[in-house]
Amino acid sequence: MTDEDRRTTTTAAADHGLDEGRYLYCVVALRGSDAGRERDTGREHDVASFDVAGVDDEPVSIVTSTGERWDGGQTPESVEAGIGAIVHDCEELYDAADPRLLKRWLVQHQRVVDEATAQFDTPIPFQFDTILRGGDGGVGSWLEAESETLRRALDTVAGLCEYRIVVGRTEPIPTAAIVTEDDELAALEPRIDAASEGTAHLLKKQYEQQLDSRRRERDRQLVAGLEERLEPLVATLQPLDRRPSVSLADVSSTTEAGSEDDATGDEVTDDGEPICRYAVLASDDAIDEVGSLLDSVADRDGITVRFTGPWPPYSFVPAFDEDSDEPPRQTEVP
Amino acid sequence: MTDFQPSRQQADLADVLELLLDKGIVINADIAVSIGDTELLGVQLRAAIASFETAAKYGLAFPEGTDMDRLAAAVDEPELAESDRPNIPIDATRGVNVTGEDGRIQRDSSTADREHTLDEFEDDDHASPGGEDDGSPKDEGETPRQSATDSQTEDDA
Numbered sequence: 281m282t283d284e285d286r287r288t289t290t291t292a293a294a295d296h297g298l299d300e301g302r303y304l305y306c307v308v309a310l311r312g313s314d315a316g317r318e319r320d321t322g323r324e325h326d327v328a329s330f331d332v333a334g335v336d337d338e339p340v341s342i343v344t345s346t347g348e349r350w351d352g353g354q355t356p357e358s359v360e361a362g363i364g365a366i367v368h369d370c371e372e373l374y375d376a377a378d379p380r381l382l383k384r385w386l387v388q389h390q391r392v393v394d395e396a397t398a399q400f401d402t403p404i405p406f407q408f409d410t411i412l413r414g415g416d417g418g419v420g421s422w423l424e425a426e427s428e429t430l431r432r433a434l435d436t437v438a439g440l441c442e443y444r445i446v447v448g449r450t451e452p453i454p455t456a457a458i459v460t461e462d463d464e465l466a467a468l469e470p471r472i473d474a475a476s477e478g479t480a481h482l483l484k485k486q487y488e489q490q491l492d493s494r495r496r497e498r499d500r501q502l503v504a505g506l507e508e509r510l511e512p513l514v515a516t517l518q519p520l521d522r523r524p525s526v527s528l529a530d531v532s533s534t535t536e537a538g539s540e541d542d543a544t545g546d547e548v549t550d551d552g553e554p555i556c557r558y559a560v561l562a563s564d565d566a567i568d569e570v571g572s573l574l575d576s577v578a579d580r581d582g583i584t585v586r587f588t589g590p591w592p593p594y595s596f597v598p599a600f601d602e603d604s605d606e607p608p609r610q611t612e613v614p
Numbered sequence: 615m616t617d618f619q620p621s622r623q624q625a626d627l628a629d630v631l632e633l634l635l636d637k638g639i640v641i642n643a644d645i646a647v648s649i650g651d652t653e654l655l656g657v658q659l660r661a662a663i664a665s666f667e668t669a670a671k672y673g674l675a676f677p678e679g680t681d682m683d684r685l686a687a688a689v690d691e692p693e694l695a696e697s698d699r700p701n702i703p704i705d706a707t708r709g710v711n712v713t714g715e716d717g718r719i720q721r722d723s724s725t726a727d728r729e730h731t732l733d734e735f736e737d738d739d740h741a742s743p744g745g746e747d748d749g750s751p752k753d754e755g756e757t758p759r760q761s762a763t764d765s766q767t768e769d770d771a
Contacts (some may be wrong), residue, residue, distance in 0.1 A: 377658035386634050407638035409649045525636045573616040589620040594637035
């Protein structure tokens with residue numbers, strides 16, 4: 281690295297004002313305690329044992345709304361009840377074109393949020409690569425300024441987790457199954473057989489179109505039925521676009537192609553064509569019932585169901601669009 | 615009761631990707647930087663994320679004027695060069711992760727049509743300060759900082 285490079289890098293960091301950057305993982309509710317023990321129960325406090333490596337193996341810390349900071353594994357003298365953010369110090373945005381490195385970062389980010397969930401109950405997770413300027417003081421000020429929204433959000437998700445449901449179709453509904461219940465289609469069949477070549481071609485086209493439309497209608501009914509039965513079981517039901525909004529670029533053409541972890545989660549091949557996707561916010565208790573319901577859906581021919589979780593409630597965070605004229609993000613707080 | 619339980623083991627990277635890159639708290643304010651601010655930042659990350667339709671929805675798309683040849687060389691993904699973008703260098707990638715990647719960019723760009731590297735573009739920009747500003751950021755309100763003028767000041771100082 282030449283002096284020129286070094287100067288450029290420093291300038292770049294200064295440009296983006298990240299010399300006092302804090303990479304944000306999640307916001308957690310802190311219970312009041314003395315010397316790492318909870319006042320009420322005497323049980324060892326969460327803060328004392330929170331020690332996990334973050335993105336790029338950075339050590340993580342907890343910063344409170346008063347700007348106090350505890351590094352990982354450190355036992356504070358006392359903890360005031362309030363809110364805190366899990367952070368690490370950073371100077372630049374995490375940016376890499378290598379999907380393997382990106383995946384590694386994502387998993388490391390997720391591990392921190394998982395650990396926070398285990399220690400502090402359900403946290404409010406940040407998007408990957410969200411960095412606040414202004415050091416611990418900046419984090420504290422932001423927590424303080426948004427404390428009302430954050431507390432409300434923490435209360436809303438307390439004891440709940442996000443789960444993802446994808447219903448896919450691996451095989452089309454058999455033609456016979458539709459025709460036997462459809463007089464119109466049933467009537468078309470002998471007409472096609474009897475017609476001249478040209479007319480038969482047109483009728484056949486009409487037949488195929490109707491068949492497609494009936495298939496779509498069946499799937500719509502399946503989805504509507506599932507939604508109707510799912511909704512009362514969960515705290516919040518959020519329908520998603522049928523396809524994931526984000527996927528990784530195909531890495532097969534990169535130099536180290538062939539490694540097993542290059543699979544980018546292409547759902548179409550394994551789980552069929554998605555016909556609906558949901559993010560649900562639900563309690564642990566509700567999950568057995570949701571599972572039974574999904575079981576009954578998955579029993580149908582040509583249908584697969586993918587049921588993942590528990591995840592931190594990424595899809596159920598409040599929006600913080602202070603000074604933006606962008607359209608609001610698709611987020612929802614029940 | 616049921617044998618159908620949620621799991622996080624079965625190739626759930628698809629979920630992790632969407633949850634962490636598209637959901638979660640975003641702070642749209644000058645006090646924060648996020649991957650949404652890609653007019654200036656996260657250029658390589660953007661290359662790794664494939665679904666551009668949605669990316670575009672959230673302002674993550676390649677800004678108009680992105681030099682696709684150079685980007686293709688930078689991320690070792692020749693197909694990117696075929697993408698439909700005008701071949702005009704912009705300052706969006708300036709100063710982003712110039713460390714560590716330089717060697718590869720240098721090597722790859724020797725086979726590309728253009729001979730420029732990130733550093734050369736830095737020089738270009740300095741030779742004609744602000745020259746590319748008009749062509750770069752298209753999305754309104756998406757430029758938390760315009761680095762060209764800032765860095766000019768920094769360098770002079």
